[in-house]
Amino acid sequence: MLLSGNEAIALAAWHAGVALGAGYPGTPSTEILEAFSELGGRAQWSPNEKVATEVVLGVAFGGARGLATMKHVGLNVAADPLFTAAYTGVSGGMVIVSADDPGMASSQNEQDNRRYAVAAGVPMLEPSSSQEAYDFALAAFEISERWRLPVLLRVTTRVSHSKTVVVPRDRNGPPRNPHFERDVRGRVMIPANARPAHRRLRQKLAEIEAWNETSEFNYLVPGDTSLGIITSGISFMHAREAAPHASVLKLGFTHPLPMKKIAEFVRRMKRVVVIEEGDPYLVEACRAAGLAVEGKPEMYRFGELSVARVRRILNGDTSPEPVPPPGKPPQLCDGCQYRQVFDVLRKRDCIVAGDIGCYTLGVLPPFEAMDSCVCMGASIGVGLGLRHVLPPDQARRVVSVIGDSTFVHSGITGLVEMVYNPPPHGHVLIILDNLTTAMTGHQEHPGTGRTLKHEPTGQVRFEDLARSLGVRNVHVVEPRAGSDEFERVLDACLNSGELCVIIARRPCLMIAKRLKELELTGAQTKDRR
């Protein structure tokens, strides 16, 4: 079968008997849970990656297998549970997929999450193809259960979104029988319990390192001894194509690293080059172990690697790279209701603290109406900070703009901050509510009142939430052509000097049809009740 890396992970999760998969949509990770759900698996979108990881930790505490999926920046949000879950360990297998985005096809940074495996002290696997994504995901659950640790499965855009041939195996592992076993010392991380837990973690990692020296995940592709290449992930494919005659040490289990195996390889080669995308993770580990290896010139730290770039690295070529002609950039859809919002914000010369989603495209011409975009939810905190310190004539023009899914993800605590520490001249928060997570392909979220499978469930109503937190000026408006309602409400809010929340609600054009169908079926289910 021809599967994307994401579909292969989903199939492995299905074959591994995962009891629950949880995550938050984010390119390039989104399709994993969707595919798992389509196979029949139980999958859910959580409000954010931290909650998803905690839910999956609970699943694993209960003795079942759990899968958490997220994009690389999502692991920043989930880092808090991750670091201490490494101390508590797990009973059932727990795998966290981090889908990194070198080259930033659709991300705000290109952080290299291999650093997280080291920082948190969890085992890490890095597949190079869909077959390995499948095999490694299956193996990750076994490893997780053998050492009772969460395992990080680190993929990149090119592994997640490339389709390659997969030969599936059978289901692995015995059927699980979730049940609670009390383990207060192991799971209640007060300092007295956490101190020995940290020692246990280091002991486990030492054992895993010794085991990894002979594990099947790291292997040698024999070739000339004049050039040896140490590599992992998708870079392995580029390297083999760029240097078909080289000896290649292919690392699949990249934390803790099999340093003896690496040293032995280096000793046998005349010249060794480390080929890796992103941060100099492998090359630093080699050098820290006193091994004489070449890394890539700094210019190749930026963006994805490719066969052409690997050839350049091997040739020591640091001449400027050819710049491909620009393609057509994305833009807000024709007829998108957010066009009107950004038109008005531009006309008012607002200082716009923006956020992550389709609407970030409000930064591009013809709107050019966004002044910051940092991370999920940052619009509110950043807007408040600006309001606190800017001179009044500027402060009064500051607005925070956040999408509906992003608001649920990380904006609610920002709203609490707004109520708790209000700036002297108030603030205006605009929630752009198009009733879906549009940017990543129209996933549901707690504000839509529908589950990952588009079935009715509990719903968070933003206007009720804001009012219950004590915001007195809460307005729900529908931005649409021929109506100046949004403009009038915004002016009133900007002039009020008070805390205001404007919910600009209108369904995304691209789901309008689906939404009608869902509402019809939703109404029918209610009638039946």
Next chain:
Amino acid sequence: MGQVTNIVVAGLGGQGVLKATDVLAAVALRAGYDVKKSEIKGMSQRGGSVTGDVRFGTEVLSPMVPPGEADFLVVLEPTQVDAHRYLLRPGGILLSPEMIDLDKLANKKGLNVAMLGALSVHLPMLESDWHKVLAEQFQQKFHESNLQAFTVGRQSQQKNPGS
């Protein structure tokens, strides 16, 4: 790794670029080749440029077609031809949408399938394999119009064998 055939399909979000590469990759797999397909989507669904790479042969390593090494460049949107020409190898074949008379298509949205029809004339896979994969990859209601579009594409190459 032997001979690998490199194909890039380019267009704009919403034109069916990725669907076209899915079909192409499935046909190559059916014909017994090792296949890899790679794409960059991300923000592309907001109408930006989209490209999909398909490579097939006895063994395929990197999933991405190196710039300047595409044997075929299939473009679905006239404005995207120049931006992607650098991907072609010297002597590589460009298939551009002007080759297809849109008025001949029963369903105008079938341009991606018509372009696959044009491409298929240059590839070793059997026409019957293409038909089977088209049946698998699309809803039944589109099958007739897809077969028609595929045929229009094939016929375009009998008059105009690429550039």
